[in-house]
Amino acid sequence: MRRFFSCFSSRSCAATTVSDPDITDGDEEDDIISRLPDDVLSSIVSLLPIKEAARTAALSSRWRRLWASNPLVLDDIDLILSNPRHVSAVTNTVTSTFIAHPGPFRSVSLRTYFSDADKDKYVLRHWIRLLAAKRVQDLALSNIPWAGLDVLPPSLLRCRSLQRLRISDWRFFPGGDGDSMSGGAAVLLPRLRELVLSRSVIQEGDLERVVAGSPRLRTLVLVMNCGVPERVRLRSGSLWCIVFWQSVVEELAVVSAPLLERIILQTSALPCGIGRDGSRMRIKITAASALRALGYLNPNHHQLQIGDTVIKVGKKVVPDAVVPSVKVLALSVQFGVRSEASRAVFRFLECFPNIETLHVLVIE
Amino acid sequence: MEVDKGKGEAEETRKVAEADRDTVTLKSSDGKLFEVSKEAAARLSTVLAGMIAGGSIDDNGTDLKQIGSEALENVVDYCNKHANSIPSAALISSSISFNTAPFKEPEEWERKFVDRLSHDALFDLVEAANFLGMERLLDVTCHKISEMMKGKSPDQIREVFNIKNDYTKEELEEIRQELAWAFYDD
Numbered sequence: 001m002r003r004f005f006s007c008f009s010s011r012s013c014a015a016t017t018v019s020d021p022d023i024t025d026g027d028e029e030d031d032i033i034s035r036l037p038d039d040v041l042s043s044i045v046s047l048l049p050i051k052e053a054a055r056t057a058a059l060s061s062r063w064r065r066l067w068a069s070n071p072l073v074l075d076d077i078d079l080i081l082s083n084p085r086h087v088s089a090v091t092n093t094v095t096s097t098f099i100a101h102p103g104p105f106r107s108v109s110l111r112t113y114f115s116d117a118d119k120d121k122y123v124l125r126h127w128i129r130l131l132a133a134k135r136v137q138d139l140a141l142s143n144i145p146w147a148g149l150d151v152l153p154p155s156l157l158r159c160r161s162l163q164r165l166r167i168s169d170w171r172f173f174p175g176g177d178g179d180s181m182s183g184g185a186a187v188l189l190p191r192l193r194e195l196v197l198s199r200s201v202i203q204e205g206d207l208e209r210v211v212a213g214s215p216r217l218r219t220l221v222l223v224m225n226c227g228v229p230e231r232v233r234l235r236s237g238s239l240w241c242i243v244f245w246q247s248v249v250e251e252l253a254v255v256s257a258p259l260l261e262r263i264i265l266q267t268s269a270l271p272c273g274i275g276r277d278g279s280r281m282r283i284k285i286t287a288a289s290a291l292r293a294l295g296y297l298n299p300n301h302h303q304l305q306i307g308d309t310v311i312k313v314g315k316k317v318v319p320d321a322v323v324p325s326v327k328v329l330a331l332s333v334q335f336g337v338r339s340e341a342s343r344a345v346f347r348f349l350e351c352f353p354n355i356e357t358l359h360v361l362v363i364e
Numbered sequence: 365m366e367v368d369k370g371k372g373e374a375e376e377t378r379k380v381a382e383a384d385r386d387t388v389t390l391k392s393s394d395g396k397l398f399e400v401s402k403e404a405a406a407r408l409s410t411v412l413a414g415m416i417a418g419g420s421i422d423d424n425g426t427d428l429k430q431i432g433s434e435a436l437e438n439v440v441d442y443c444n445k446h447a448n449s450i451p452s453a454a455l456i457s458s459s460i461s462f463n464t465a466p467f468k469e470p471e472e473w474e475r476k477f478v479d480r481l482s483h484d485a486l487f488d489l490v491e492a493a494n495f496l497g498m499e500r501l502l503d504v505t506c507h508k509i510s511e512m513m514k515g516k517s518p519d520q521i522r523e524v525f526n527i528k529n530d531y532t533k534e535e536l537e538e539i540r541q542e543l544a545w546a547f548y549d550d
Contacts, residue, residue: 030526031525031526031527031528032483032484032487032525032526033487033509033525033526033527034525034527034528035487035491036487036490036491036494037494040490040494040502040506043502043503043506044506044509044510044513045510047506047507047510048510048513048514049514050546051545051546052513052514052515052546054543054545054546055517055518055543055546055547056513056518056521057539057543058518058531058536058539058540058543058547059518059521059522059527059529060522060527060528060529060530060531061530061531063527064539092545093545096545097545100543
């Protein structure tokens with residue numbers, strides 16, 4: 001395989017024009033596709049499912065060079081759909097592709113077959129080494145939801161080329177597990193812009209280290225994460241938006257996030273029993289001078305703390321306990337428990353003196 | 365037929381443009397003039413945006429010597445249709461993007477737009493889009509070509525596009541062996 005790819009760079013489109021009547025026909029007609037420039041043909045190849053993309057190498061010497069110089073886009077759902085009965089064949093195809101393609105990998109999406117514990121752990125570690133070596137940019141790793149949360153190989157943090165990382169149904173390696181996770185503010189993922197964690201488990205310290213180690217991180221999204229980590233403490237010089245999508249933690253503390261513009265909270269049901277026993281998610285805003293949009297805040301689900309002041313009904317407004325930068329506020333209110341909830345709503349409003357847009361969602 | 369219809373449309377646009385003056389005039393390699401909304405042109409084409417910003421737009425028709433009239437008509441048609449299309453839900457909620465796909469699927473009207481084109485017209489349009497730096501139109505047309513290749517063997521693809529096979533039999537056999545995993549049909 002290596003030998004095969006080593007010939008790409010040196011090969012020119014010259015020489016051996018063959019006229020095999022079985023394969024070529026219509027010599028007199030124009031080859032309309034080959035007049036397009038390389039980068040256009042490359043993007044056409046990248047839109048094909050991975051096997052078909054590789055097969056274009058057999059079209060002509062120019063196409064062979066194109067496939068190998070094309071950033072890899074691989075979504076294993078294409079392979080699974082074309083081969084639902086033989087998952088192990090899919091694994092082998094992924095491995096072959098990763099080895100065969102010289103990189104970079106623009107987008108890789110893997111959702112399969114991490115159930116056969118020992119063997120698959122080796123396979124996944126092997127893949128992650130290849131992903132790191134061949135400069136993966138966008139990576140989505142999804143485990144099988146019912147397989148139990150396996151531990152991700154810590155070497156994932158060696159993929160320094162990552163720009164977007166999406167993790168579903170995984171357990172993040174516990175910190176202090178040796179492998180490169182010590183050392184506080186070390187830069188881990190210098191290009192990472194977006195991190196999405198779905199139904200996954202990550203400890204407070206690990207999340208802090210990943211955020212602190214990603215100096216370009218703009219968006220952090222937690223989807224259906226319940227109670228782990230217990231607290232999210234944000235210290236980031238680059239973060240612009242944080243999303244809690246059906247996710248709950250005990251405390252979200254914006255300790256220092258000078259560029260943070262949006263805190264998006266979306267909790268339609270009551271996951272993890274929040275609100276039932278009176279416990280609420282504490283949102284603590286210490287330093288977020290750029291914060292423009294916040295919501296949906298729900299007085300039954302959220303407790304607001306600005307600086308050192310916990311916002312409570314009946315307590316007087318403290319001049320310091322306001323966030324003047326917020327222009328867009330979203331509230332969700334249950335009017336069934338009217339008196340308490342609506343007083344809390346007005347108390348929330350007092351904390352944001354410069355609101356220009358107010359969204360109110362009324363819950364039955 | 366199609367050309368005539370397009371001509372009528374272009375003239376119609378020109379009438380509106382006179383009242384408006386929010387348009388630019390583009391001239392094809394064979395000297396035909398087309399009007400397109402300045403806003404749409406600047407939004408959809410990085411090259412036209414640069415020309416508009418740099419003031420190098422000619423009121424009597426900016427010369428686009430690399431683009432024939434049929435392709436330019438399709439470009440202008442695309443710009444106008446794009447300006448009138450309803451933005452998709454994905455576009456509206458673009459403030460939070462969970463989408464890691466490098467390419468957004470064509471919308472229904474975009475699909476229809478490229479489906480009606482002949483092979484020649486399609487490839488001319490790809491070249492025009494590439495020349496004008498129209499990323500979205502390039503994506504949509506490339507997507508169409510990839511659709512035409514899907515599910516076909518290399519031999520069939522060569523036949524559709526008249527691609528010249530410059531391999532020897534031995535070379536071809538070598539490739540098939542080296543990429544056996546891709547040729548093996550599951």
